[in-house]
Amino acid sequence: MHIQDAIDRVGFGRFQRRLFLLCGITWAADAAEILLLSFALPGVTEEFGLTSGQAGLVVASTFAGMLAGAWFWGIMADRVGRRLGFQLTIAIFAVFGVASAFAPGPVWLAVLRALTGFGLGGAMPLDFALFTEYLPTRDRGRWLVLLESWWAVGTVAAAALALIIMPTVGWRWLLATSAAAALLVLWARLRVPESARYLLARGDVAGASVLVAEVARINGVTPPARPLQLPAGQGAATPGDLLRGALGRTTLLLWTVWLLIGFGYYGIFAWLPQIFADEYGFLRSYQYVFFLALAQLPGYLSAAWLVERAGRKPVLAGYLAAAAVATFGWAVADTSAMVLLSAGLMNFFTLGAWAALYAYTPERYPTQLRASGLGAASGFARIGAVTAPLAGGALLALSLPVALTVFAAAFLLAALAVAGYAAETRGTRLDDTVAERVPLR
Template sequence: MSSVAEPSVTEPAQLTRSQRLDRLPFTRLHGRLLGGSGIGWALDAMDVGLISFLMVAIKKEWGLSTGQVSWLASVGFIGMAVGASLGGYLADRIGRRNVFALTLLVYGLATGFSALSPGFWVLLAFRFVIGLGLGAELPVASTLVSEYAPARIRGRMVVLLESFWAVGWVLAALIGYYIVPKDNGWRWALLLGVVPALYAMYVRRGLPESVRFLERAGRIDEAEQSVRRFEESAGIAPVPSPNPEKVTKMSPKALWEKRFAGRTVALWLTWFGVNFSYYGAFLWIPTFLVAQGFPMAKSFEFTLWITLAQLPGYAVAAVLIEKVGRRFTLASFLLGSAVAAMAFGQASSESTILLTGCLLSFFNLGAWGALYAVTPEVYPTMLRATGSGSATAFGRIASIIGPLLVPWVHDNHGTGPTFVLISVSFAVAMLAALGLPERKGKELQNS
């Protein structure tokens, strides 16, 4: 007797391939996709997180000014802005998996070579190239996972993907604590960035291409084979699928058509506010703590504990996003972030710094998870990666401005006003998030 279950009597005689994916339970292939994409995500986070620790060591070794160190942080985000926009555009045209693997290769090699930098300007150039790869990877990976996830758990799967960011940031904190303070420690830390380049070879061969992309590209046999592999993994018999209707390719200008313009504005403003707040705060927390008189090792230890608070933030967001919806979860975590940022700016003792820092980390990263879950759901298949990449790219503008503006405000006005600014940015993002569509449990749009 076959181990593959027959379709139920209530199941339609024909389902689209997207509907066939949506009816599946979570299988080992979903787990493999989530884990494979998540490892790339964690490596990305490790690279971004390392710069917050490297800035302290490089500034001391090379005698850099605060402005130069700010540019080391921001130039990577300039690259990420370009990479996010370009990566999303390419993913809608040559495939999600291909772009994902290429971005890992680019930023992995560039990070490894940056360890050999003889001076500030060479390192600055490498940070830009690293940013190109990092920026393109994130929206592409979340789009790929979103397009395979069953509708009823799609948001949760994308939040779990985002939770790998905390794993990468914790790795960065551990490297920062144990390796960076040693002689040439920052160079050894950067050499670890070669790992993503090696991992890119697995991604290219081990992860599936998006079924929705394959259909739109006319590669119907490949799309059917991919769906059947997931159905076999779930023990569910395939049903016939009609070939998809031909859809006119959408240019990036379509983001501003009447039906998309409102959600594009809301999405871009949310991304802007979250990026400004997150990178304005977390890249500088170790430096701010040193400025308050804490030894470098102690500031790194505080940052490690604050980073660990990201994990329960993701866990709670993953539960809420399928219970109460994407929009409410995102807005609630952004509100919590705004309040926590205000409290962190007033903290002075070790205990209050740790408590408010952990709360800021909890709410902020929970908001990130919800934002990545809702972003691929905003647009149809032919515009999904382009729209996600464009929103990410606009947000990266804020991640450029934040690391430049925040230390200036801190040096001239102190910690309190600095985190008032960050709190206001969170509040703006919260208001914008209320304008996003709610698609909890709904099928992804194809047109």
């Protein structure tokens, strides 16, 4: 029996719901940890007397660490397993996230945020790789989108924490709050099993069979009676396989899209509190940012509903194009009401696009290279995220409309790349080895 048929048989039940909750809480903590520094940026800038360029470097340090972490932990997870990386990455970001709250100066803050990002960068693709590999084919895309929707929960939590903490005890307590929660997540992660698909792709039929039977027991169904089928070409693959043949063309497309959406999204969101405070005179209490973050939730839910009906490709391309239109609308808005409407729509469509991309990417790689492929792709989003705060500072020095127009162009280019070159994956079976993988037409 093919491993996907076995997972389809045991279905979506108590085991997957537990894993969804654990990965989701981790994902929310990841989002909060990333965005809290942006919300804390006015306080950091004031305390350390930073210029806009120096503040951009501090923000970019987290994403530089995430870039290294995504590439390193993606490769490691395909070599030593998902479970070990699943635990180590959360430990790294929790410890150094808390430590960054005690930074004595901007250099130390940047170093500690880079180390925090090294853990974050690995935790994010590993969550999706592990969850994907235990999902039945039916509604797989919907559940992956819903997992990504925890990002909005983390964003809302970060904005709410900023609303409460920044006016009272300051940015240091703000950074410490979210990272401390990750220590509790680490305790729960210690009981997460290895991926059965990963074990089978490595040739461990007995180990994979035991895990599938355990998932069936937890879900309250009868385990598959037929033995698992060893996939063709099992064993180790190399990261170089990501760039060979049809898989190489897929990889280049995904790297392009991840780079562009990362540049556009982080270029805007890293400076959002500062933009509202400086450009429009909105309160520094983050009330407006909090309400904008709420716009992300219906963006995710609409994408979750559409991704199994319309397919991954039209949802991803359509939401990226709509994000470009909304961002440009913000650039030309001339009233506070239009600013909030355009910015809210930008959040709605951008986060829906992120969700579709996170659902689509792991489906395009075999189990042998799923973590490496997802880690490498998300690493390109971090390249965009590293350059975006720096570019944002320079572009904002020219004018806000110029900056927003550039970020809108990034979303539009990503939409065109998806529309022109992406293949549909709705309803397809996941592959486990490079040899087993058949290019989608």
